[in-house]
Amino acid sequence: MSTKQRGVPSSIWEFFCSLKLTIFSLISLAVTSIIGTVLQQNLTRKQYLAVFSKDTYEFLNDLQFFDMYHSWWFIGLLVLFCINLTCCSIKRFPRVWRIVHHPNVTPTEQQLKAFSNADERLVKGDIKTVAEKMGNFLAENFAAAKVFEKDGITYLYAEKRKYARFGVYVTHLSILVIFLGAIIGNIYGFKGYVNIPEGGSVSQIWLRNVEAPLPLGFDVHCDDFSVSFYGDSQRPKEFRSVLSIVDGGEVKIDHRPTVVNDPLSYKGLTFYQSSYGPAGAGAVAIKVKVRGEDKADAFTLQRGETAELPGGDRVKVVDCTATFRNFGPAAQLAVTSRDGERQIVTVFKNFAKFDEQRNGKYIFTLVDFNQLYYTGLQVTKDPGVMVVWLGCTMLILGCLVAFFISHQRMWVVISEQKDKVGVRFVGTSHRNQPAFELYFDELKYKFRDALSQD
Amino acid sequence: MSSGQLFNVVTFGYFAAMVLFIGFLATRSVVVAKLGNLCAYIGFVVQTFAIGLRWYETYQVPGANGYAPMSNLYESVVFFSWTILLIYIMIDLKYKYRAVGAFVLPFAFLAMAWAQLGLNDAIAPLVPALQSNWLTYHVITCFLGYAAFAVACGVSIMYLIKVRKQKNAGDGSSPAGGIVGLFPSAKILDDLNYKAIMIGFPLLSLGIITGAAWANYAWGTYWSWDPKETWSLIVWFIYAAFLHARITRGWAGRRAAFLSIIGFAATIFCYLGVNLLLAGLHSYGS
Numbered sequence A: 001m002s003t004k005q006r007g008v009p010s011s012i013w014e015f016f017c018s019l020k021l022t023i024f025s026l027i028s029l030a031v032t033s034i035i036g037t038v039l040q041q042n043l044t045r046k047q048y049l050a051v052f053s054k055d056t057y058e059f060l061n062d063l064q065f066f067d068m069y070h071s072w073w074f075i076g077l078l079v080l081f082c083i084n085l086t087c088c089s090i091k092r093f094p095r096v097w098r099i100v101h102h103p104n105v106t107p108t109e110q111q112l113k114a115f116s117n118a119d120e121r122l123v124k125g126d127i128k129t130v131a132e133k134m135g136n137f138l139a140e141n142f143a144a145a146k147v148f149e150k151d152g153i154t155y156l157y158a159e160k161r162k163y164a165r166f167g168v169y170v171t172h173l174s175i176l177v178i179f180l181g182a183i184i185g186n187i188y189g190f191k192g193y194v195n196i197p198e199g200g201s202v203s204q205i206w207l208r209n210v211e212a213p214l215p216l217g218f219d220v221h222c223d224d225f226s227v228s229f230y231g232d233s234q235r236p237k238e239f240r241s242v243l244s245i246v247d248g249g250e251v252k253i254d255h256r257p258t259v260v261n262d263p264l265s266y267k268g269l270t271f272y273q274s275s276y277g278p279a280g281a282g283a284v285a286i287k288v289k290v291r292g293e294d295k296a297d298a299f300t301l302q303r304g305e306t307a308e309l310p311g312g313d314r315v316k317v318v319d320c321t322a323t324f325r326n327f328g329p330a331a332q333l334a335v336t337s338r339d340g341e342r343q344i345v346t347v348f349k350n351f352a353k354f355d356e357q358r359n360g361k362y363i364f365t366l367v368d369f370n371q372l373y374y375t376g377l378q379v380t381k382d383p384g385v386m387v388v389w390l391g392c393t394m395l396i397l398g399c400l401v402a403f404f405i406s407h408q409r410m411w412v413v414i415s416e417q418k419d420k421v422g423v424r425f426v427g428t429s430h431r432n433q434p435a436f437e438l439y440f441d442e443l444k445y446k447f448r449d450a451l452s453q454d
Numbered sequence B: 001m002s003s004g005q006l007f008n009v010v011t012f013g014y015f016a017a018m019v020l021f022i023g024f025l026a027t028r029s030v031v032v033a034k035l036g037n038l039c040a041y042i043g044f045v046v047q048t049f050a051i052g053l054r055w056y057e058t059y060q061v062p063g064a065n066g067y068a069p070m071s072n073l074y075e076s077v078v079f080f081s082w083t084i085l086l087i088y089i090m091i092d093l094k095y096k097y098r099a100v101g102a103f104v105l106p107f108a109f110l111a112m113a114w115a116q117l118g119l120n121d122a123i124a125p126l127v128p129a130l131q132s133n134w135l136t137y138h139v140i141t142c143f144l145g146y147a148a149f150a151v152a153c154g155v156s157i158m159y160l161i162k163v164r165k166q167k168n169a170g171d172g173s174s175p176a177g178g179i180v181g182l183f184p185s186a187k188i189l190d191d192l193n194y195k196a197i198m199i200g201f202p203l204l205s206l207g208i209i210t211g212a213a214w215a216n217y218a219w220g221t222y223w224s225w226d227p228k229e230t231w232s233l234i235v236w237f238i239y240a241a242f243l244h245a246r247i248t249r250g251w252a253g254r255r256a257a258f259l260s261i262i263g264f265a266a267t268i269f270c271y272l273g274v275n276l277l278l279a280g281l282h283s284y285g286s
């Protein structure tokens, strides 16, 4: 190891402070992240073995490529990234703090010469009146100036938007804040799910990868669930659960419609509409008329249920659905006559006269179809989420400040030059130099005007 | 008149603008460049109107609720080309570097041509997952960011050509002749590249954040490492590297320009490749 001039600790410190390390870790994060987008993550061993040979599978699995965003090396890169960020900020922050709070108000001759935006005049008069004039000039055209004296020379110092220096640090801090939010969420949050049949209620949910249910401490009631479609198509328009929450015997939330993109929150838990399915067999209401007679009988039957018809025959609901092709609610009935002859009849709610044309002994009509559903809710709790949003806000504001706001500083230095007064005017901006140059050039003419006035 | 017909006019307008700008590089005639700009500006105005018209059309579909026209691939590609023009026009109004058009208009033209010739332009009402205002915020911020990166990429290509010519021309300070002579100076190109990314980076960040906010609002997870999310983060990493590369000795200039081009390639992959290519790789999982 060649650590001739610097000690080992200090070169380690320099290593963690270096911007080259930043570029390295950013590019490494970018490149390694690709792996997880190409290899599907978190499948079962069997699914991977369908694609890879056993040896390849073992090898990739040892490298944790199948859950790479939680692998030791990816987390390690993130940690390196955070250390780099922290060290770099610690190293640079004091300098920026000094510039902002203890600016160099009396620059030396050498420092003054280094400014690229500068102008110089010789005028008649005394230092005091010139300084007053210049004070007014700065206040009018830029910002109120402070006056200092050193070795018989008068210095005026004015600055604008000094807080802009902190934009970069807010941005960098924001990244640590986002990580913090993510960690809080991982430790104190959870994700679960629950299915509630229409009319039913639950007081516990199931977490992923956990056997036992988690008690909620309150009841969630599903009053209703419905799906609607665009026109006659199969394209879903809305999944809608109507939910109520009963806590300690008191209704806290009453009949709140919950749809995708509009979840329900209660006591830090959020319920998201995520799936649905049929709960139990569907039920149909049918009417039966004996051909030629006026009287009709009505039945309400579950799928698979059988009813006795007036003539002693029997009808059974073989199947029923809310949408049969594009024809709407339909039911399939099996009619069994007394002597055992079996016939299948299909009826549609939207085509009431359909069965009449069959010329059977009975005329069936489907009055209504009723399917109870369950609603599938995703349940999450994430106390870190607000911290993440705080970090995101800081990130955006910090970036905007860092990019678009510049800390501008100007000095006017007034000194005796033989029997005249020498006035120097210099300025600098911590970023966006070209625009500042233009601004300063304009100001230069005003500066000369101000000096030539009496 | 339908929005589809107007988009054809727009495609032709951008094609004409592109040809004229390339003609400008060949002929050095300012009139040709001005004509190119005229075509680009007219195309942009027509496109703005056509997007509005399509928005109106989404309300005319029977049984539909209407939606901001940015929700399928066709609509997003059209919107992408619109944002490229928007950023281009902003730069043109401010700086008036005519040669930039030759390196930016092709992106807008290719996007429009692909949308009109290769993509399904049917208006399909939104499925429940997409019915959110977050979708609109998310798409607008992402695509404005992408467009800024497209401009940065065009400018970076110009930069690389320019510094290469200057090196070949000898001492590196003498102005290079030919087409490259029409380019702004390497310093200005480098600065434009940085300015474009300065605009694009916060927009991309906001795009990722609105996406995360939406995901959190719709299903309770702001980040799930799905390929699209991950690729947007990859793009973000690359441009963050670019921003730091510029202030690091040895990384400014050419390497920064390369990072900008790689960043845009990753942007395009994030936008299109993830949907078109990774789906294939993923199909084994299903």
Ligand code: HEM
Pocket (backbone or CB within 6 Å): A017, A018, A019, A021, A022, A025, A080, A081, A082, A084, A085, A086, A088, A089, A092, A168, A171, A172, A175, A395, A399, A402, B240, B243, B244, B246, B247
């Ligand atoms: C390992 C992590 C990082 C380190 C060590 C680091 C370090 C630095 C340093 C030293 C500067 C220059 C500050 C100055 O001008 O005084 C800087 C600028 C900046 N950093 Fe970082 N940074 C890191 C990550 C990030 C990330 C992830 C972002 C993303 C938002 C970011 C955004 C910025 C911005 C916007 C600037 C201003 C750039 C400019 O002035 O052109 N940094 N960073």
